[in-house]
Amino acid sequence: MPHTSRHPAEGRIRAVVLALALAGATACAINPVSGKRQVSLLSEAEELAIGQQQDAEIRREMGVYDDPDLQRYVNEIGHELARRSHRPNLPWSFTIVDSPAINAFALPGGYIYLTRGLMAYLDDESELAGVIGHEIGHVTARHAAQAYTRQAQANIGLTILSIFVPSTAPFTDLGATGLSVLFLKHGREQELEADRLGVEYGSGAGYDPAGVPRFLTTLARVSALSERGVPNWLSTHPDPGSRVAKAEPVAGKFVSDEAKRVNRDQYLDRIRGLLYGDSPKDGIVRGSEFLHPLLRIGVTFPEGWELTNTPQAVMAQEPGTEHFMVLQEVEQPATLRGQQTRSIGDVAVAAMRRAGYRVVDGSMQRINGNDAHVGVYRGEAKGTGKVLMRAAHIAIGRQLYVVAGFAPEPAFAGVDREIKPAVETFRHLTAQEASRIQPNRIDFYTVRQGDSWQSIAARQGKGYVKATTLAIMNDRDVSTQPAPGDRVKIVVAG
Numbered sequence: 001m002p003h004t005s006r007h008p009a010e011g012r013i014r015a016v017v018l019a020l021a022l023a024g025a026t027a028c029a030i031n032p033v034s035g036k037r038q039v040s041l042l043s044e045a046e047e048l049a050i051g052q053q054q055d056a057e058i059r060r061e062m063g064v065y066d067d068p069d070l071q072r073y074v075n076e077i078g079h080e081l082a083r084r085s086h087r088p089n090l091p092w093s094f095t096i097v098d099s100p101a102i103n104a105f106a107l108p109g110g111y112i113y114l115t116r117g118l119m120a121y122l123d124d125e126s127e128l129a130g131v132i133g134h135e136i137g138h139v140t141a142r143h144a145a146q147a148y149t150r151q152a153q154a155n156i157g158l159t160i161l162s163i164f165v166p167s168t169a170p171f172t173d174l175g176a177t178g179l180s181v182l183f184l185k186h187g188r189e190q191e192l193e194a195d196r197l198g199v200e201y202g203s204g205a206g207y208d209p210a211g212v213p214r215f216l217t218t219l220a221r222v223s224a225l226s227e228r229g230v231p232n233w234l235s236t237h238p239d240p241g242s243r244v245a246k247a248e249p250v251a252g253k254f255v256s257d258e259a260k261r262v263n264r265d266q267y268l269d270r271i272r273g274l275l276y277g278d279s280p281k282d283g284i285v286r287g288s289e290f291l292h293p294l295l296r297i298g299v300t301f302p303e304g305w306e307l308t309n310t311p312q313a314v315m316a317q318e319p320g321t322e323h324f325m326v327l328q329e330v331e332q333p334a335t336l337r338g339q340q341t342r343s344i345g346d347v348a349v350a351a352m353r354r355a356g357y358r359v360v361d362g363s364m365q366r367i368n369g370n371d372a373h374v375g376v377y378r379g380e381a382k383g384t385g386k387v388l389m390r391a392a393h394i395a396i397g398r399q400l401y402v403v404a405g406f407a408p409e410p411a412f413a414g415v416d417r418e419i420k421p422a423v424e425t426f427r428h429l430t431a432q433e434a435s436r437i438q439p440n441r442i443d444f445y446t447v448r449q450g451d452s453w454q455s456i457a458a459r460q461g462k463g464y465v466k467a468t469t470l471a472i473m474n475d476r477d478v479s480t481q482p483a484p485g486d487r488v489k490i491v492v493a494g
Contacts, residue, residue, distance in 0.1 A: 001283045001292060001314050001327070033086050033141040033197065047144065048091070051109025055093065058113065063098035065116045065275070071096055073270050077125070077205075078112060078132050084204040085197075086140040094132065100277050102222065106135040108144040120276050120442055120489070121218055123475040125263035126211030129202040134212070137197025143190045206261045214475065221472045268487065274442040276465075276491050278309050284439060286493075287463045290314050290327065293434040297396065299327050299403060300425040302418040322384045323415045325405040325422060330393060347400060348373040348393035356380065357389060368427040371395045381406060388412035392423045401426070438494040440464050447486040453478055456490060464491045 065071070078094030090110035100117040107113075112135045122128050138144070195212060203209040278284045283292035285307045291298045301307060301316040305325070308315045313328035330351055349359055352375070362375025372394040381387045389406035403426050405419030406412070429437075445460045453467040453476075461470065471478040474488045482488055 001290075001295075001309055001311065001329075033137075033193075047108035047142075049109075050144075051107040051111045054107050055111045058097065058107075058111075059095070062113075065096040065098045067096070067274075070119075070270055070274070074114065074128070074132070077129060078136075080205050081129060081133050081201045082110070082136055084201055085136050090139065092136075098275075098279065100275075100279075102219075104131050104135055106138045106144075108139065108142075110136075110139055112136065112139075116275055117277075119271055119274055121222070121473055122215060122267065123218070123264065123473075124211065125267045126202065126208040126261060127215040127218075128211075128267060129205060129207040130198045130209075130212035130215055133198030133201035134194045135198075136201055137194035138190070140197065141190070141193055143194070206258055208260055208262050211262070218472060218475055221477065265487070268444060268489070271442050272444065273494070275494070276440045276442050278439070280437065280439050282311070283309060283314065284437060285309050285314070286440070291429070291437050293429070293437040295399075296429040296431070296434045297401065298425075298427050298429055298433075300422060301325055302422050318415075318418075321407075321411075323405070323407045323411065323418075324381075324384075325403070325419060327401065327403050327426075330400040330402050343373075344371055344393055344395050344400065345373040348375060348391070348402075351393070351402070352377050352379075352391065357391075360388070365392075367392060367394055367424055370426075370428060372426075374423070378409075384408060388416075390416055390419050390423060392426065394426055396428050440491050441494040443490050443492045444487055445490045447482040447484050447488060449484045451484070452481050456482070456488065461490045461492060464493070 074096055075094045079092055082088060082090070082092040087110070092110040092112070094112045095114075096119065097113050097115055099115040101115050102117045102121055104112070104114045104118055112132060114131065118131065119128075122131065195216070199209045199212045202211060280293050283290055283295070288303050288305065288307065289298065289300045290307060290309065299314070302318065302325070305316040305318050305323075308317075313326050316325040317323065330347070345362065345364060349362070352359065357377035357379035360376040360378055362373060365372050365374050367374075372392050374390070374392045377389045377391060379387060379389065384406075386409050387406045388409050389404055391402055391404035393400055393402050403423045405415070405423065407415040407419075445456060447456070453471045457463060457465060457467040457470045465473075468478045470488075470490065471480070474482070476482070
């Protein structure tokens with residue numbers, strides 16, 4: 001959930017449209033990886049121009065993660081791999097961007113990006129090398145140029161971005177970061193080719209080739225973590241499980257005495273203190289609680305519900321049901337802004353009517369010392385059908401927030417026993433409370449006799465992440481408990 005000072009239209013970057021005249025533009029080029037001639041409408045100079053322009057936009061829009069030492073570490077490994085690639089002379093650049101999504105992507109011309117969210121799920125240097133090598137592979141095999149050519153022949157100009165890992169919920173759409181670029185889907189064969197190249201480049205630099213299938217196994221576990229799993233929003237990407245099956249025999253071919261580097265402890269030392277999950281500027285999800293130190297608001301959602309923090313709203317869902325809650329700022333029409341005579345109740349009812357909901361009942365109340373209009377409404381929710389909703393519109397100074405919960409009509413009375421008390425937890429944080437809210441960060445714990453993922457998550461991590469997530473972050477299945485003496489990642493309040 002963003003800070004109120006951010007206008008919805010701010011931070012949106014323009015899409016870069018390459019308008020190449022098709023007449024007479026068809027040319028052949030040698031693919032650096034395959035050595036074969038192929039039709040290409042995108043020259044290397046044009047690849048470089050796209051990469052350079054979009055690199056500046058991505059850095060401005062997504063932000064560069066503020067850890068110079070970690071940035072240097074990733075950049076050094078990236079250049080080591082790039083020197084062994086099929087296009088060593090490109091102006092390669094390797095950057096960690098400030099996003100909690102588990103993702104990595106590449107721009108034409110040699111610009112590679114990893115999210116800080118991805119770094120938390122990598123377990124050693126060989127896995128990091130495999131991911132970077134995969135992205136280098138997309139560039140060296142000129143996948144973007146091939147895809148552009150296909151689209152240009154259909155007379156479509158596109159900004160081209162290659163995606164390695166589909167974003168995890170709640171980051172299913174990179175448009176949520178403000179990037180107004182159009183993503184181009186890579187075919188399954190191109191993704192598998194990039195996996196193979198990742199193995200080749202990594203092993204060439206001395207890294208254990210098993211790092212690639214090992215991290216793909218981690219992705220498969222993430223995918224199975226919840227009903228939504230990893231939304232494969234680029235539908236042509238093979239799912240991680242199938243990629244494991246393809247990558248393992250490839251990795252086997254590159255096994256050698258010279259390719260054994262794993263460097264787990266070195267990698268873990270580098271990511272100690274890594275920011276995990278939400279940034280304070282967007283509010284922080286901590287267990288069943290949402291806290292925003294800049295807006296100075298907090299809400300505690302029902303225990304066990306899954307929380308999703310997006311730039312537009314905070315959403316919660318009871319797993320396996322169509323029971324939802326939402327927290328968001330109320331957008332008032334320009335004609336109503338600043339009209340002090342208009343009551344909270346009037347604004348609330350008008351906002352709900354605009355959203356297609358009819359009033360069942362409502363009244364003015366006080367919620368933790370704040371004026372609020374609390375009502376029950378009837379309407380239709382997309383994908384759910386007819387619902388009843390309890391919504392509280394709460395004033396904090398000149399800003400109005402809504403905390404609401406809804407469920408299909410037959411189930412509402414039962415669910416409202418959880419929604420109503422959750423709505424009433426909305427509170428305005430004191431300046432002192434807000435100042436104490438620190439982001440979650442990666443730390444480490446040495447496993448003791450009798451420990452389990454469940455006990456470690458509850459005791460050491462105070463429930464900031466689930467036991468299943470903790471196991472996956474440590475390259476394990478949740479059914480495989482850690483052994484005494486193991487050094488494992490945990491998530492703690494920074």
